[in-house]
Amino acid sequence: MAQSAESAGSAGRNNDKMLAAYFDCPGGPENLYVKEVIKPHPGEGEVLVKVSASALNRADLLQRRGKYPPPKGASDILGLEAAGSVVGLGPGCKGRWKIGDAVMALLSGGGQAEYVTAPEGHLMPVPGGMTFVQAAAIPEAWLTAFQLLRFVGKVEEGERVLIHAGASGVGLAAIQLVRLAKAIPIVTAGTQEKLKATANAGAAAGFNYKNEDFSEKVLAFTQGSGVDLILDCVGGSYWEKNLACLSTDGRWIVYGLLSGGEVHGDLFARLLSKRASIHTSLLRSRDKEYKERLVKAFTEEVLPHFSEGTSPRLQPFVDSVHSLHEIAETHRVMEENKNIGKIVIEMPASS
Ligand SMILES: NC(=O)c1ccc[n+]([C@@H]2O[C@H](COP(=O)([O-])OP(=O)(O)OC[C@H]3O[C@@H](n4cnc5c(N)ncnc54)[C@H](OP(=O)(O)O)[C@@H]3O)[C@@H](O)[C@H]2O)c1
Known part of the structure; x- marks a missing residue:
């Protein structure tokens, strides 16, 4: 009730x-x-x-x-x-x-x-x-990150994952979950202090989107191949840079619109040229049964890693x-x- x-x-x-x-x-x-x-x-x-x-x-x-x-x-x-x-x-x-x-x-x-x-x-x-x-x-940050990576993005070992707003609640959870999946987290954030926190959480690389072109930096870090998955809560302002550093067949998951939702440009042509896909995700509006499945999977697969003596230990x-x-x-x-x-x-x- x-x-x-x-x-x-x-x-x-x-x-x-x-x-x-x-x-x-x-x-x-x-x-x-x-x-x-x-x-x-x-x-x-x-x-x-x-x-x-x-x-x-x-x-x-x-x-x-x-x-x-x-x-x-x-x-x-x-x-x-x-x-x-x-x-x-x-x-x-x-x-x-x-x-x-x-x-x-x-x-x-x-x-x-x-x-x-x-x-x-x-x-x-x-x-x-x-x-x-x-x-x-x-609950909210970790289940969101888990849902994006496991249910929507289906991250695989060795994949490179770009996480925007890396020092956000969701971002810091996602970094650790990417590591748990034996994949490679790369982040963006708006201050050096935030980038330091993401490195402590396990980010392999981090770029300050305010004073450098993150797509160029991501391409350099991945030796030109780009990232397999993007967790994007920023939206509109990042679309071109996201597409520039997304790999062929890459997945781009939009789950927030911190910069707004408007896109002006040839998004479909750029997407098609890479055979890339866009997914969107909202947790709150999911039905009771879906959330039960998500909570159950998280409880079984992730929760044990918050306990002492586990490696990697999540926090x-x-x-x-x-x-x-x-x-x-x-x-x-x-x-x-x-x-x-x-x-x-x-x-x-x-x-
Ligand atoms: N779809 C879902 O189911 C779902 C569930 C939970 C959360 N979310 C979304 O996930 C995002 C993160 O949530 P949170 O609670 O973890 O956030 P948070 O801790 O408040 O962190 C958000 C960070 O995003 C960055 N940011 C804000 N505006 C920006 C902009 N215009 N361009 C680039 N970066 C910007 C800021 O960090 P910098 O200083 O680095 O810029 C800010 O501190 C939000 O968009 C939220 O709505 C979605």
């Missing part, structure tokens, strides 16, 4: 109420505030999670501006991911989770609140030794940790492209 952000009124908080990040009118970060709302109840096959930490995504910024409404039936509270403890089970749950389990959840909304409900198949166990803050940095990158009451500030940090990795939001200690 989707949770409602209906106001809980001015009476003191009781067990039916909780705090959540909220906005009444679309607009800037100043519209955000913490609101007392009705606590959700788990529906058929759903689990109620007491949230310890959530994280911020570009989708939250778009939704706040009124440009990315939640899918039908989803919570109108912000937050696409959360980590916390299981505190309730809806009817029909199949026994995968029990009260007290530490979990992280992929959500269609509602994560930036003290409680959230999620289908039981959209939860994953928090890897041993990991804090809730670290775990909150995993979530946390840029900064903020309290729920600093929600407006978190949006400003992301909007100014300041973060390296994930911005995590902790729930109030008293909750």
Whole structure:
């Protein structure tokens, strides 16, 4: 059952109420505030999670501006991911989770609140030794990167993968997943500090798109053959450079439009001359069954690599940790492209 952000009124908080990040009118970060709302109840096959930490995504910024409404039936509270403890089970749950389990959840909304409900198949166990803050940095970014590489791009050993916005939440996850697939990650980013972070995460090469032509650099690095796969969240402004450094039969996956979606030029002719393909991908609007398959595959193939003693060992990158009451500030940090990795939001200690 989707949770409602209906106001809980001015009476003191009781067990039916909780705090959540909220906005009444679309607009800037100043519209955000913490609101007392009705606590959700788990529906058929759903689990109620007491949230310890959530994280911020570009989708939250778009939704706040009124440009990315939640899918039908989803919570109108912000937050696409959360980590916390299981505190309730809806009817029909199949026994995968029990009260007290530490979990992280992929959500269609509602994560930036003290409680959230999620289908039981959209939860994953928090890897041993990991804090809730670290775990909150995993679901949306890592499942997006995993989906792009494994389900859409079908990356293979030895392939060269160009990852734009390499120091973003998704980018730093993608670098590590490319290494896990024994392929070669190459990145772009806008500052030297960000490029350093991508190198630490495993990037074989990185180029500052602000002061060098990344396509020339990528061609030089790959000795003229180009990359087999491009993970592109930038869109319009990169199309020519992407095509210039894409290999014959290369795959170009567009999953974000940070620079806009307009293309002016002979895109089809350039694409055809390389027998290249364009794919697009959105995770949030995927149906429940698809997300269950994705979460299951990630849990089996990737999650064990977050534990100590594994090689390569994967790690979530946390840029900064903020309290729920600093929600407006978190949006400003992301909007100014300041973060390296994930911005995590902790729930109030008293909750
Ligand atoms: N399709 C999906 O299912 C899905 C799911 C999750 C996320 N996404 C998309 O994935 C992207 C990354 O998300 P995130 O939350 O990981 O982002 P993030 O951590 O906020 O990082 C985004 C980075 O992109 C770079 N950037 C911003 N505008 C740019 C522009 N015009 N040209 C080039 N680079 C630009 C900035 O880094 P620099 O300083 O390096 O420029 C910025 O810090 C977003 O576009 C998001 O919408 C898509």
